[in-house]
Structure formats: structure tokens, C-alpha cells
Amino acid sequence: MIWVDTVIQGILLGGLYALFAAGLSLVFGIMRLVNLAHGDLIVLGAYLILLLVTLTGLSPFIAAAVAMPLMFALGYGLQKFMLNRVLGEDILPPLLVTFGLSVVLQNALLEGYSADSQRIQAGSLSTASIELGGINLGVMPLLTFASAVAVIFALNQLFYQTSLGRAFRATSDDATTASLMGIKPAGVFAKATGIAMIIVTIAALYLGMRSNFDPSIGPARLVYAFEAVIIGGLGSLWGTLAGGVIIGVAQTLGAAINPEWQILAGHVAFLFVLLLRPRGLFPRAVD
Amino acid sequence: MNALLETRGLTARYGDFQALFGVDLALGEGETVAIIGANGAGKTTLMRSIAGVLQNPPDSIRFEGRAIGAMPADEIMAMGIAMVPEGRKLFPSLSVEENLLIGTYGRKTGGYWSLATVYELFPVLKERRHAPGTALSGGQQQMVAIGRALMSNPRVLLCDEISLGLAPVVIKDIYKAVPQIRQAGAAMIVVEQDIAQAMAVADRVCCMMEGRVTLTGRPDELSREAIHNAYFGAVA
Amino acid sequence: MMDKTTPDYAVRTGTAASRISAIVALVLIAVAIILPAFAARSLLQDLFYILTMLVLAQFWNLLAGYGGLVSVGQQAFVGIGAYAMFAMAILTGMDPVPAILLGGLAALALAVPTAFFAFRLQGAYFAIGTWVVAEVVRLTVAQWKSVGGGTGTSLPRSATREMWFTGAIENLFDVKSAAARDILAYWLAVLLAVLTIAGIYRLLRTKRGLGLAAVRDNMEAAKSIGVDAARMKWLVFVVAAFGTGLAGGLIYLQKARISPDAAFSLQDWTAYVIFIVVIGGIGTIEGPIIGVLVFFALRSLLADYGSWYLMVLGLLGIVTMLFAPRGLWGLFSDRTGIELFPVRRRLTGGMLSKSLPLSREE
Numbered sequence: 064m065i066w067v068d069t070v071i072q073g074i075l076l077g078g079l080y081a082l083f084a085a086g087l088s089l090v091f092g093i094m095r096l097v098n099l100a101h102g103d104l105i106v107l108g109a110y111l112i113l114l115l116v117t118l119t120g121l122s123p124f125i126a127a128a129v130a131m132p133l134m135f136a137l138g139y140g141l142q143k144f145m146l147n148r149v150l151g152e153d154i155l156p157p158l159l160v161t162f163g164l165s166v167v168l169q170n171a172l173l174e175g176y177s178a179d180s181q182r183i184q185a186g187s188l189s190t191a192s193i194e195l196g197g198i199n200l201g202v203m204p205l206l207t208f209a210s211a212v213a214v215i216f217a218l219n220q221l222f223y224q225t226s227l228g229r230a231f232r233a234t235s236d237d238a239t240t241a242s243l244m245g246i247k248p249a250g251v252f253a254k255a256t257g258i259a260m261i262i263v264t265i266a267a268l269y270l271g272m273r274s275n276f277d278p279s280i281g282p283a284r285l286v287y288a289f290e291a292v293i294i295g296g297l298g299s300l301w302g303t304l305a306g307g308v309i310i311g312v313a314q315t316l317g318a319a320i321n322p323e324w325q326i327l328a329g330h331v332a333f334l335f336v337l338l339l340r341p342r343g344l345f346p347r348a349v350d
Numbered sequence: 351m352n353a354l355l356e357t358r359g360l361t362a363r364y365g366d367f368q369a370l371f372g373v374d375l376a377l378g379e380g381e382t383v384a385i386i387g388a389n390g391a392g393k394t395t396l397m398r399s400i401a402g403v404l405q406n407p408p409d410s411i412r413f414e415g416r417a418i419g420a421m422p423a424d425e426i427m428a429m430g431i432a433m434v435p436e437g438r439k440l441f442p443s444l445s446v447e448e449n450l451l452i453g454t455y456g457r458k459t460g461g462y463w464s465l466a467t468v469y470e471l472f473p474v475l476k477e478r479r480h481a482p483g484t485a486l487s488g489g490q491q492q493m494v495a496i497g498r499a500l501m502s503n504p505r506v507l508l509c510d511e512i513s514l515g516l517a518p519v520v521i522k523d524i525y526k527a528v529p530q531i532r533q534a535g536a537a538m539i540v541v542e543q544d545i546a547q548a549m550a551v552a553d554r555v556c557c558m559m560e561g562r563v564t565l566t567g568r569p570d571e572l573s574r575e576a577i578h579n580a581y582f583g584a585v586a
Numbered sequence: 587m588m589d590k591t592t593p594d595y596a597v598r599t600g601t602a603a604s605r606i607s608a609i610v611a612l613v614l615i616a617v618a619i620i621l622p623a624f625a626a627r628s629l630l631q632d633l634f635y636i637l638t639m640l641v642l643a644q645f646w647n648l649l650a651g652y653g654g655l656v657s658v659g660q661q662a663f664v665g666i667g668a669y670a671m672f673a674m675a676i677l678t679g680m681d682p683v684p685a686i687l688l689g690g691l692a693a694l695a696l697a698v699p700t701a702f703f704a705f706r707l708q709g710a711y712f713a714i715g716t717w718v719v720a721e722v723v724r725l726t727v728a729q730w731k732s733v734g735g736g737t738g739t740s741l742p743r744s745a746t747r748e749m750w751f752t753g754a755i756e757n758l759f760d761v762k763s764a765a766a767r768d769i770l771a772y773w774l775a776v777l778l779a780v781l782t783i784a785g786i787y788r789l790l791r792t793k794r795g796l797g798l799a800a801v802r803d804n805m806e807a808a809k810s811i812g813v814d815a816a817r818m819k820w821l822v823f824v825v826a827a828f829g830t831g832l833a834g835g836l837i838y839l840q841k842a843r844i845s846p847d848a849a850f851s852l853q854d855w856t857a858y859v860i861f862i863v864v865i866g867g868i869g870t871i872e873g874p875i876i877g878v879l880v881f882f883a884l885r886s887l888l889a890d891y892g893s894w895y896l897m898v899l900g901l902l903g904i905v906t907m908l909f910a911p912r913g914l915w916g917l918f919s920d921r922t923g924i925e926l927f928p929v930r931r932r933l934t935g936g937m938l939s940k941s942l943p944l945s946r947e948e
Contacts, residue, residue, distance in 0.1 A: 097710030099658075148908055154709040158656055159864050160907045166857060166900035170893035229452050232443040240439040242423040243401060243432075245456010245502070282852065286721065289714045293707070327725040330718050334703055337715070341706035 077311030078208030082266035084291035086259035102285030108267030138260030172278035183271035296343025384552035402426035432504035440483035453501030461503030489520035637775035643874035651869035659716025665849035667831030668838035686835035693831020724850035738845025867913025
């Protein structure tokens, strides 16, 4: 029974990793941009929510809702004024600029908040659990997973059922021809990063409520997010969920064997999938 | 000047290479002008300049009197100049219908053209509306590309080599649509390698060679010899 | 009718500036070698740090600037080189100095499976892939109890006391063994830096180097003229790994104490290196040299300011990529046209050697 429980915990953990990854997947899918500061932006989001909660005493969920437009604006501005300038054929500039951004973010947070561990208090929610078929499931992990599914569902709706989504896909296919249709690629990219930051805020909420965080944990979240995206296959949002689940399950299984092996197990699973399926499990046909 | 669209002394360069040498062109309301010329004559460069893909001095291109030479493509499209690009350039990630719909993203002006009327013009597209844009045959893709441009009810339609790579039978089919497009009110600039087809639909024909306009006139005024010389260069 | 006094056509890379700088370089090397006779120990330690960071930067630059391979996982090779050296010293009693070579070989060995996995990915995903490999190695090494596991270990007394050449150095300069080790490490660093720069420069001037530049600029075009792009990537990757591993072994020989978090530190061995190369000028040999000097100056200036130092570094990196993508050296070189390590090939001789404007050196 322990193994079933472990696997289920892994699946739910996968929901958190999918939340980390969804924003990344969105941005990469549209503009082939890999933001090395993504993990640090999640941590920034967590600190922002913490700040709002501390200042106003609001519930974390409300605070996250307030943080979302702020994070959208941040993402929009970041893309518009900094990242749009380095987008192009050469992969080096965006990589190096976002790397620099990552370092700046980490150290700015360090200056602002010190290296102390923080936590967003969630009250009784963090320990609440429900019983399903003889297994105890934490409410928080269930909520996280449900949110991940909801976010990915919403993103797919956006992509395939709205005019903006069409613009996203068209711009991703061919930015020049898209501009002939009256689409401003620069604006589309900025909106995409803004939306990605909204997802980052949701991820930050659950990250902050679930475990302690400090300015240095960004890079590790980035790696999990990437692994999930690559396993899932570029361009597939549901694939990203699958990727997150695989990493989550690998980690919990590894931890069950030896707690020191948790993170290593996740990486090994990633390398294993990479070995068998270099393009991921559900790669986009067109690339 | 009451030209709807005109270029004055339009010059364009790609780095060190000069593609256009002071091109003057005028397009009147409801007029169809055909531009013919060999490969490399500068026809596509001219179209891309008008469409805003290439930036030029503001005054070198005027639309309804406004200087648009330096405007970006999305703004020019919003003003009512729509392009059917060379090579069709459909979006692979969009279905046929979505490709048509995206034509209205930048300009939602009402008018004759809508999904319904575009499907009337090209019935085969309605049958395959949910297929990915690029899964269609060359001729059908060209229809989508034209329909996509029409959806915004443009004042000016720029058609860049719509016969390229298509069988003669298919080209004939597509050109059957031109009278209806004219009737709905759009002025057109048609860049064509197929001289016969160009002459058949145009009110006026312009011939370009090596970045310059070498001949203009009404189709019935131009002799075969004159066109031949303008196209290939006068025989010494 | 051939003019008998017209020299034949030839392809040259040398320029006036490069000939001058070659002489200057020789002088600098000579000075560097005799420096321990009169320099303070702290200066030697600083120079050691500068030289080893320069080596790391040159290899990262070879990978990214010339090879087009952006790796965020070179710390894997620093760490494995260092740990291999430590392992040989601790487990077999080998002297640390020759063990550095084994560190390089260990890194080489690691490079093979790493490349195998990482080359399945493109661009930024390649970068993350190399990072993941580095993490896997770090986490695995942390399980290795005989070299200290997660907390690390030090070089045994027996190894540090009687390292090769330290006896001779102690007598030569009349210093204690710790200082002798620093002098030895410093000389080895000078040697490694000279070999690295000379080696990379040599590589770029050969046909292989030309092929490398071609692959970086346009892989398909390069392939179409017969350049084996895959082979070039492999070559560059394993050479960089080997060099980085040697540097890792040397760095930790000097430190004499190791831990997984330190030896596989992303910040120390990749972040700093990337900034050095970017700010100095990526894709040139001169760039990392300038970069490491700027980096060290900043470090000394801001040493007491912890996270501000890194923030400044990060901001400088961002600003450089946004406004001066070819770095400080690129700005200088573009203005003046001077190249100290020219690799561009110019056609000279024949008609070009007559006094026409065309024949002037650039």
C-alpha cells in the first residue's frame, strides 16, 4: 500500500512541477525564448505574495489574486523593454541576459529579505487531508494538482478558442507574415510573458505555502520546470503536465528508497526519457 | 493627385545591394495594375515596401495622401492595404478557417467580405475548413491566402506572384475570382510572371527590369515587342 | 607575362599588432616565471585565481563563442577533475601534482556520456541539459564516502607535505611548505594558462578552427562543404572538458580542501566564468583576458558588499549583452581594428602585394 501512496504523492507533486513548467512552456512555444530567470521569478512571486499577506493580512489566495496583475505588468515590461531586444536567430543573447537577470533577482532578494527561510502561512489548509479509497491525501497537494490541470486547460482554451490564441500561434509560426495580418509580434510576445507571469504567481502561491523558500531556490525550480517541459515535448501543454508527473513520481519513489536520493532520482528519470525519446513524449509535429 | 496609392522615387536596398531605383507607381481607386518582370527585377521588393515589411522614407509611399513609407506592416494593414504574400505563407499551426479568421486580427472593418462570402468565392475551402492550412494543395493554399487578405475588406489588395508553382489549369481557376474581387471594390496590384494572365486582368501593366519601371500602359496599347524589350532589356 | 619579382599568393593571419603583442606576451611570461622571487604570497594567490579563471573562461569561450555550444554545466568538469585528483591522492597515495592530469582525464571520460545526452538537445535546452548532468554528478559524488561524502574532505598531510617540486622550491626561495605549495600552484597556473591560450590560438588557425567557425556561423552550409559538424562539436566539447578538468584539479590542489557544493558550484565555476567572457568579449581570445581583469578589479572593489557585487556583475552582463554584445574587447576592436590574436585569414602576395590601397594590412 505504501507504494501506491508514494506514487500518488508523486503525481500530486507533479502538479506543482507542472505549474512551474507551464509558463516556461508557453513562452518557449511562442517565441523560442528560454528564460533562465524563470525559477527566480517564481521565488519573486512567492516573496511578493508574502509581502502582501504580511502588509494586509489577506488570505494567501486573495494576496495571490492581487499579485497577479502586478506580475503580469512585470512580465510585460520585462519582455517589451529587455527581452524583445535580444530575440533573434542567435541563442546566446537571450540566454545570457536572462542568466544575468537570474543573478540580479537572487541577490536583490537576498539584500531585501536575507537568506532566512520564509513560509506563506496557510493555516489549517497545510495540514488538512481527506481520505479517498483508504489513502490519505493532503488537501494542499490536491489543490495544487487541480490548479495545474485548470491552468493547462485554460491555456489550451486560450490558444485554440480565442483570437489572441490564434495570434500567438500565428506569430510563433511566422512573425513577419503575422505582422502582415496586423499582429504586432512585439506586443504578442509581451502579452505572452505577462500571461506566463500570472501562471508563475499561481505556482509561487503553492510553492510558498507548501515549503520553506529563500532567495537561492530559484535555479532548482527552473531545472525541474525544464525537465518537465522537455519530457513532455516542446509545444504540448498536457505533455508538460505529464512531464511534471514523471519527475514527481520519480522523486517520491527515489525518496522512499533513500531520502538523499530524491532529487537525483528526478534527474535520472529525465536523462532516461531523454535517452529514449530525445524530442519528448508528445512533441509538436511542426517545429 | 487623386491616386489611391502611389510611390514616388521609391528606392530600396538590401545592405549593399540596391533593389529599387526610384520607382514611381500610381494606383487609382478600383484599378487593377499588373506588374511584370523577370526574377530579380524588384517586383517583390516593391510589394514588401508598400506592405510595410521594408521601411522606406515616409514620403516615398502615399496612401490616400498619407505618407506611409516608414510605417510598420501591422499599421499599414490596419489602414486597408492587405497582402497576399509570395509563397502563400499560410500558418501551419492554424486550420484553414483559422487562417481566414486571422486576416481580421488587425482590421475589423465591415464590408462585403466575410467567412460566408469567401467560402462562396472558393467553395472547396468550406469543405476543408478544419484541415491544417498547409495540408491543402498549392492551388487551395493560394485560395486561402487570397481569402485571408480579403477578410479585412481592404481598400488595396497586393497579390505577389499568386501563380507561382501552380499548374496552368489551377491558375485559371484562381484568376476566375479576380472579377468578383474587383466588383467588391478593392483596387489591386498584381505581380505576375504569367504575362498573359496579367494582361488579361489588368487595367494597366507596368514592366520592371533591374529595379526600374521600363514600361507602363494599357494592355491593348502595348505591343509584344515593346513588352519583350521592357522585360528583358532592349536589344542593342 | 609573369613578373618575376611578384611574390606568390599566400594566406596570412599575422598583423603588426599581433606581432607586437607576441613579443609583449613573451616578456610577460618571463616576468611571470620569475615573479615568486620577489612577490608577496598574497599577490601570487591573486594571480593564481586570475590565471585559473582565465583558463576556465578560455575554454568556455571556445565552447560557446567558437563552438556555439552554451554550457551551463562546466562545473561538472571542474568538480570531477578536482575529485579525481583528490581520490587518487587519498586512495592510492599518488602525488597530487601528476594526479591533476588524471583529473583532466576523468573530466574527459565524463565528457563522453555528457555529450551523448546533451547533444540530443538544442540551444538553451542543451544548456539546461549540461546543468542537469552537473547536478547528477554532484549528487552522486556527495554519496561517495571515501572522499568525504556531502561534507567533503582535505588533502592528507602526507600528500601536501611532500608534493613534487615543493622541496626544491622551499630551498630555492627559503620558504615554508605552505608557501612553496602556493608558488608551485602559481607556476602550474602560468603553465596551464600559456598552454591553453597557445593551444586554442593554434587550433583556431588550423583548418579545424576554420571548420569550427563555419559550423558556428551556419551549420548547414558548413556541412554542405564537407565540414563534419558533429565531429567538430564533439572535439570542442571534450577538449574544453579536459582543460576544465585540469583547471579543476589544479584549483583544488591549491585549496587542499574540497566539498561537493564547492567543487560543483554553479556560481563559482560557471556564473563568474560566463560574466568574464560576456563582459570581456565573447568569441575572441582577447575578450576573456580583458574580462578576467575587469572581473578581478570589481571583485576587489566590492569584496565587502556580498550580494551587491553579484548584482553589479549581473547588471553589467545584461547591459553588455543588450548594448555591446561583443563585449569590452569587441568595442575596442571595432573602433581600432586591432586584433592581438588574429584568426581571420587574409590573402596576400601576388597582385595584392603591389602598392595598391587593397594591400594595406588591416
